[in-house]
Amino acid sequence: MGIESYLQAILFGVVAGTLARLITLRSDYRQYPTYLHGRIIHLSLGFIAASLGALAIPALLEMEFTAVTFLTVAATQFRDVRNMERNTLTELDQFELVPRGSTYIEGIAISFEGRNYLVMFAAFLTTLAYITWGWFPSTVVGVLTIIAALSFMSGSALRDIVEIEESDISFDGAGLYVDNIYIMNIGIEERQEEILKYGMGFILKPKNINVITTISNLGQQQAILHDVSATLGVYKDSGTPALTPLIKRDLDDGRLGVFILPLIRDPELTKKVIGSVPVLENAIKMPTEATFLKGGKK
Amino acid sequence: MIVEKAILAIITTKEEQVSGGAPIFICTSNEELQLFSTNLEAIMDGIAHRLSDDVYIIVKH
Numbered sequence: 181m182g183i184e185s186y187l188q189a190i191l192f193g194v195v196a197g198t199l200a201r202l203i204t205l206r207s208d209y210r211q212y213p214t215y216l217h218g219r220i221i222h223l224s225l226g227f228i229a230a231s232l233g234a235l236a237i238p239a240l241l242e243m244e245f246t247a248v249t250f251l252t253v254a255a256t257q258f259r260d261v262r263n264m265e266r267n268t269l270t271e272l273d274q275f276e277l278v279p280r281g282s283t284y285i286e287g288i289a290i291s292f293e294g295r296n297y298l299v300m301f302a303a304f305l306t307t308l309a310y311i312t313w314g315w316f317p318s319t320v321v322g323v324l325t326i327i328a329a330l331s332f333m334s335g336s337a338l339r340d341i342v343e344i345e346e347s348d349i350s351f352d353g354a355g356l357y358v359d360n361i362y363i364m365n366i367g368i369e370e371r372q373e374e375i376l377k378y379g380m381g382f383i384l385k386p387k388n389i390n391v392i393t394t395i396s397n398l399g400q401q402q403a404i405l406h407d408v409s410a411t412l413g414v415y416k417d418s419g420t421p422a423l424t425p426l427i428k429r430d431l432d433d434g435r436l437g438v439f440i441l442p443l444i445r446d447p448e449l450t451k452k453v454i455g456s457v458p459v460l461e462n463a464i465k466m467p468t469e470a471t472f473l474k475g476g477k478k
Numbered sequence: 479m480i481v482e483k484a485i486l487a488i489i490t491t492k493e494e495q496v497s498g499g500a501p502i503f504i505c506t507s508n509e510e511l512q513l514f515s516t517n518l519e520a521i522m523d524g525i526a527h528r529l530s531d532d533v534y535i536i537v538k539h
Binding site for chain 1: 479506512515516519520523524525526527534535
């Protein structure tokens with residue numbers, strides 16, 4: 181095959197890969213990556229990933245097997261992307277009124293790395309299709325890989341694993357309670373009044389045994405607090421540590437008592453926001469999948 | 479210096495109930511106790527917790 185058609189094959193791969201990155205790169209309510217500059221960084225990295233993926237096939241066909249080793253360079257490069265994201269987000273987290281927490285940050289960083297591999301894969305397959313079948317099947321493969329990348333992108337949300345109910349908040353002496361779950365001790369009456377006025381309580385009821393361990397993860401709980409505060413605002417400032425949204429757990433049945441101080445006080449909207457908090461990859465545990473509980477190996 | 483989980487001050491109306499390393503503020507009335515706690519909470523960036531009706535502590539979390 182001539183150099184001309186290789187060029188076209190590579191071009192197809194690069195375009196498919198870069199498109200995949202463009203589509204999977206979303207600045208939603210979290211506003212991360214930051215608009216424009218953050219996006220440029222990730223689009224460029226996506227372009228590099230796509231080029232690497234697309235170049236691999238012609239290199240193999242030309243019997244340049246050593247060329248494949250540069251894929252390892254790519255792997256190192258993308259692990260750096262993960263480090264970069266982790267470091268940036270951890271630095272920024274100190275200045276959030278309600279921090280994301282390191283589990284959430286790790287989740288974001290991991291998906292940045294993961295998506296670059298998806299881009300590489302998309303470019304790889306598209307180029308392969310172009311060389312074996314021609315431009316039209318290649319376009320189809322490109323579209324399919326982008327769809328596959330999108331489906332990899334959507335993890336489950338909290339509404340899939342818990343039932344969310346609004347609940348009253350109350351004080352028993354100095355103790356703040358959501359339903360019957362103890363949250364914290366607030367000594368000053370002024371603060372107590374503020375909390376009763378601005379606070380809201382929600383109970384998250386786990387739907388099954390696996391969910392209990394997942395939502396007991398402190399990182400997952402922090403993610404809920406961060407997302408609610410980021411979306412609905414938070415009644416809090418740097419000098420008022422008593423006004424802190426918190427989640428505590430009912431040790432008896434694994435329910436979570438969520439205490440929040442949103443600026444937009446709409447129970448239905450808040451339920452929606454809590455429901456769309458992503459279930460963090462690193463928080464998911466599956467105790468029922470333990471093979472030693474099922475009587476040995478499957 | 480970053481202090482975590484420390485009692486920064488004790489405010490009380492019952493002097494005999496408290497002693498130890500943290501600064502102790504002795505108040506004469508419940509109103510004074512509330513006022514001291516509110517002010518100290520704001521100044522120290524801590525949370526005022528009520529141990530009993532007579533003893534408040536300011537804790538840095």
